[in-house]
Amino acid sequence: MTETAINTKTTDSNLGLWLFNPFRFIAGFKALLLGLAIILISGLIGSFSNTHFDGVLDLHTGAAAPMWFFLVEGLIDWICLAVPLFLFGLIVSRSAFRTIDVLGTQALARWPYLIAALAMLPNANQRVLAYLMSKLIQTAPAAAINPADVLVFGFAMIVVLLMTIWMVALMYRAYAVSCNIKGARAVATFIVGLIAAEAISKFAMFLLVRAFLVSP
Amino acid sequence: MKVLPAVCPSCNSQLNVKSLICERCQTEIQGQYELPSLARLSVDDQGFIIEFIKASGSLKKMAGLLRLSYPTVRNRLDEIIERVKLAEESKKDGKEKKL
Numbered sequence: 515m516t517e518t519a520i521n522t523k524t525t526d527s528n529l530g531l532w533l534f535n536p537f538r539f540i541a542g543f544k545a546l547l548l549g550l551a552i553i554l555i556s557g558l559i560g561s562f563s564n565t566h567f568d569g570v571l572d573l574h575t576g577a578a579a580p581m582w583f584f585l586v587e588g589l590i591d592w593i594c595l596a597v598p599l600f601l602f603g604l605i606v607s608r609s610a611f612r613t614i615d616v617l618g619t620q621a622l623a624r625w626p627y628l629i630a631a632l633a634m635l636p637n638a639n640q641r642v643l644a645y646l647m648s649k650l651i652q653t654a655p656a657a658a659i660n661p662a663d664v665l666v667f668g669f670a671m672i673v674v675l676l677m678t679i680w681m682v683a684l685m686y687r688a689y690a691v692s693c694n695i696k697g698a699r700a701v702a703t704f705i706v707g708l709i710a711a712e713a714i715s716k717f718a719m720f721l722l723v724r725a726f727l728v729s730p
Numbered sequence: 731m732k733v734l735p736a737v738c739p740s741c742n743s744q745l746n747v748k749s750l751i752c753e754r755c756q757t758e759i760q761g762q763y764e765l766p767s768l769a770r771l772s773v774d775d776q777g778f779i780i781e782f783i784k785a786s787g788s789l790k791k792m793a794g795l796l797r798l799s800y801p802t803v804r805n806r807l808d809e810i811i812e813r814v815k816l817a818e819e820s821k822k823d824g825k826e827k828k829l
Contacts, residue, residue, distance in 0.1 A: 541799035609808050615801045694805045 534683060537619045537691040546614060549621025552628050553588040559631040560584045563640060568719045570595050570711045571682070573630055573674055575643050583726060588624070590722065594715035595685065595708065596620040602703040603693030611693050619688030626677035626684065633673035638666035682708070736770040744770060744820065767817045775810050782807065 531538055537545070560567060561584040566576045570591045600616045638659075645659045685708070690700045738745050747763040768776065785791035793803045 537799055538802045539797065539799055541801050545799075609804065611801065611804070615799075619801075691799070691805065692801050694801065694808055 534680075535687045535691070536622065536684075537688050540622065541615045541692060542612065542618050543614055545618030545622040547618075549592070549618060549624065550589075552625045553592055553621060554585050556624070556628045556631045557581075557584040557586075557588040559628070559635065560587075563631075563634050563637075565631055565634040567591055567627060567631075568716075570708065570715045571678060572712075572715075573627065573634070573678070575634065575640060579726065583722070586722060587719065588627075590718045591715055592621050592624060594718060595711035598707040598710045598714070599689045599693070599704070602707050603689070603695065606699050606703050607693045607695050609694035615692035616689075619692045620685065623684035623688040624681060626681040630674045630677040633670040633677075636666050636670070638663035639670050642667035733773055734765075734769065736765055736772075744817075764821065767814050767821070770817045771810065771813060775813065778806060778810060 540548070557567065558581065559565075561579075561581045564575055564578050566572075566574050566579075566584065567587045568574055568576070572591075596617050599620065600613060603611055603616060641657050641659050641663050644657060648654065686700075686704050689704050689707070690696060695703065736745055737743070745765065747765060749758055749760045750763070751758045768779065771779070781795065782792055785795060789800055789803050789807065793800045796803060
């Protein structure tokens with residue numbers, strides 16, 4: 515009796531759950547290892563197309579930099595959100611939760627940006643962005659673009675937008691599950707945490723760029 | 731086997747036990763007995779608690795057994811704890827009202 519009773523309630527694993535709340539099934543150290551691997555691979559892929567993850571929710575094509583720079587950006591983004599949410603958890607949650615669950619689930623929540631980094635890989639994106647930039651600062655275009663480039667770029671932008679929305683949804687679920695917070699308290703503290711994390715990560719990126727420029 | 735109802739289907743109040751019967755000799759005892767707090771939980775929650783005890787109270791073991799993450803299992807336990815507390819409070823309130 516008991517096993518069936520538990521199973522009906524707790525193992526309704528389906529695709530929707532795995533996509534939007536994988537933390538029901540995976541958390542802790544496993545999630546941390548997997549999440550860190552995904553963050554580093556995303557940074558590595560980003561380095562091929564100079565795609566920078568220069569903020570918790572940011573993805574921009576920019577200047578060339580050494581590979582470590584792209585890897586560190588991803589790690590900064592992760593920790594800048596995990597720490598404020600952990601602190602909010604300590605204040606708001608009535609449960610005793612584990613630090614490793616907050617760190618692990620927040621790392622894994624960044625996995626949609628791996629897809630976004632892949633979408634930014636084609637050179638067409640860089641050509642269109644260089645063209646748009648030249649138009650913006652009113653200089654001669656660095657390279658000509660064709661309709662196929664625009665199509666690829668348009669597709670990449672849609673993918674990046676969808677992946678950002680998905681990532682935020684995963685970040686929220688990660689916070690709610692790992693700290694056991696529900697309802698309005700969860701939504702409000704998550705929004706405040708996310709805004710704070712975005713600001714902190716931007717400041718951390720500024721320090722990173724400064725350290726990079728100063729380094730010999 | 732039939733599921734023991736804990737809540738009245740008409741007014742949603744807690745149900746009490748009126749009679750108990752010996753399966754072997756059919757001796758029947760009648761009275762008014764309160765259901766213990768654990769018996770007032772849903773079948774799912776009771777099943778969870780039994781498995782939790784069988785896993786020596788280890789949430790890690792439970793997570794492995796149910797193929798769920800540790801925080802999911804811990805959150806479920808926290809929910810059950812809340813329900814047990816509520817059941818005990820309502821029991822206490824009921825007794826105070828009688829007095």
